[in-house]
Amino acid sequence: MRAGFVRMSTAALLGLSLVACGSSSGDTGDTTDGSAAKVNVSITPGGIWGIPLAAAEQEGYFADAKLDVTVSPAPSGMGHNQLLASGVEDFGPSSPSQALAAVQQGQDAVTSCGGSGPVPTSIIAPKGSSLPSSATGASAEDVLKSLRGKTLGMPAAAGTGTSNLMVQTLASFGLNDGDYTLVNIGSGSTAQAALIAGQVDAAMAVTPTSETLVAKGDAIELAELSGELPNYQLLGAFWQSRRTWVEANPQTSASFCAAMDKAYDYMNDPANAEAVNKLIVEAVGKDVPADAVDRIRENFSVLDAAISPGDFQRTVDALTAVNVLQPAPEVTYDQAILIK
Secondary structure, rough: OEEEEEEEEHHHHHHHHHHHOOOOOOOOOOOOOOOOEEEEEEEOOOOOHHHHHHHHOOOOHHOHHHHHEEEEOOOOOOOOOOOOOHOOOHHHHEOOHHHHHHHHHHOEEEEEEEEOOOOOEEEEEOOOOOOOOOOHHHOHHHHOOOOOOOOOOOOOOOOHHHHHHHHHHHHHHHOOOOOOOEEEEHHHHHHHHHHHHOOOEEEEEEEEEEEEEEEHOOOEEEEEOOOOHHHHHHOOOOEEHHHHHHHHHHHHHHHHHHHHHHHHHHHOOHHHHHHHHHHHHHHHHOOHHHHHHHHHHHHHHHOOOOOOOOHHHHHHHHHOOOOOOOOOOOOHHHHHHHHO
């Protein structure tokens, strides 16, 4: 997981909350009097999900579905499992590690409304780096092997699926514990600061961090991982909800999922490129070069309102192999995926 891709500020998220004209107070879910159904959505700043939500509001998909959607930033230090359990949110984006572990542990959790497929993931380095790169003919394997004795910045902490998958990948190329150092530098502006300051020799970055830093000249791309390596061809994120809420509110759940499906289609339609670029600029900053914005928009093709059973099983198998999930009880597609 790579759980997040596009960094939205708290101010931007609160602005979207007001535009979506919802209120977090009161019951949410199906109504019987014809009024709009309330839906509370929490977004962790740094996640991709604020942009399709903004597109759904802008294009009237929520209004057409008679949804009153409130979008709020997730409180610092609280995971979406906690927010769902407390009733603060009805939907929230979660990493496969978090969502599938919750299902396996028997929590009132389910993945709903799809998520993202394999996310474009790169190894980047500070400008002027002497490490091998694809520009000089190096493969992703060559680049990772060159990290022996180096410090690699990561967008997530040790013990997460993101970190464990990288450890496994490096081990497959002969680099074991002690041969390198992993450092959690986050994403977006924090990753940028770490690279500029030379705090790491290289960093793993997902869209849009990698495109933004490279386009600004603050970093160079060494390798694209998701094009070559199996551990980077997994599902990137899920919409997560409470199973009991989805089952009790099938109409609202289905309407929200349908609106998000339309938003994904809208964002991936070339005819809407200029409008989508504006949403991206609002999220990632006006100083992002235009060619980087174009690349970020093209990467939204990973969003899908459905979840491929094949991609699901590959993700479960990979997370089990790195001890993020346990071998038993088995996490099955029918158990974990509920799209009304």
